[in-house]
Amino acid sequence: METPKNPTPVNQRIREGLSRVAMAMRTDDWNRAKTSGLNPTQLAILELLEGREDGLSVKEIAANLGVSQPTATDSITALERKGFVAKRSAGTDKRGVNVGIAPEGLSVLEAVRSSQSVAEQSVDALADHEQEDLLITLVKMIRHLQEIDAIPIQRMCASCRYFAPFSHSDVAQPHHCNFVNAAFGQRDIRIDCREHETADPASRAATWDVFQQG
Ligand code: SF4
Known part of the structure; x- marks a missing residue:
């Protein structure tokens, strides 16, 4: 039991x-x-x-x-x-x-996309900080799935050559996107970005170290 x-x-x-x-x-x-x-x-x-x-x-x-x-x-x-x-x-x-x-x-x-899915509605029911935590947790899980070759590399910031994590002291917008040359926050992290370009493996590993320690 x-x-x-x-x-x-x-x-x-x-x-x-x-x-x-x-x-x-x-x-x-x-x-x-x-x-x-x-x-x-x-x-x-x-x-x-x-x-x-x-x-x-x-x-x-x-x-x-x-x-x-x-x-x-x-x-x-x-x-x-x-x-x-x-x-x-x-x-x-x-x-x-x-x-x-x-x-x-x-x-x-x-x-x-003109109508909201039930999944999106269930996310809307979470507090802002819960949404952010969930987003980052999903990024970590997806990244692990990529590392063990369970899924291909996704168009996430974490694997993008334009991503500079925690390069700003502003806690609301600590990350930098070199594609648009702008700062952005944790809740703006992308899972499927059209502008994504995959970084080389060494850069991806280094970026990830900075991201998860931040
Ligand atoms: S181009 Fe897209 S995936 Fe790459 S860092 Fe900028 S927002 Fe993230």
């Missing part, structure tokens, strides 16, 4: 908690996608491609979404048929083909 005196390990209970949040988010994703005649994987592909001018290969899309390449291919084909994505040559590799978002796909994202 489980009691407060003899609980399951904390990592297990947090995983259970995250799984309840994920359940609500999955329902959310279905409802949001349905309004645009998509399924959640197709919507996730549009969100992934937003802001990536060179697009991504099918392999990269599959890896980022944690789905098989055939599943990614099926969803891309459906999106292409609707005119929401288009194939283009892959950067310097003239033989390669990437998938990029089309203007019609961007319009779909705009429409989908």
Whole structure:
């Protein structure tokens, strides 16, 4: 029998908690996608491609979404048929083909985001300092998942070559973004920034040391 005196390990209970949040988010994703005649994987592909001018290969899309390449291919084909994505040559590799978002796909994202998700509503119910703590905790968890190769590198400040953590004495805005040359605070840390450029491994490690000690 489980009691407060003899609980399951904390990592297990947090995983259970995250799984309840994920359940609500999955329902959310279905409802949001349905309004645009998509399924959640197709919507996730549009969100992934937003802001990536060179697009991504099918392999990269599959890896980022944690789905098989055939599943990614099926969803891309459906999106292409609707005119929401288009194939283009892959950067310097003239033989390669990437998938990029089309203007019609961007319009779909705009429409989908006009209503607030239940996940966003549940975050709004937290106090400001709780939101900030949760954001930083998520950054740390995502970073760990990247380090153990469970997920690809995300477009987070923590891995960005423009990120200079704790370079200002202002406690409200201690970080600096060299892309826009501006200071910003902990609650402005990005999880998925369009301007992100991945730093080299040594710089990423050094930046992370400063960030987590700050
Ligand atoms: S470019 Fe984006 S990801 Fe990079 S430091 Fe600036 S805000 Fe963060």
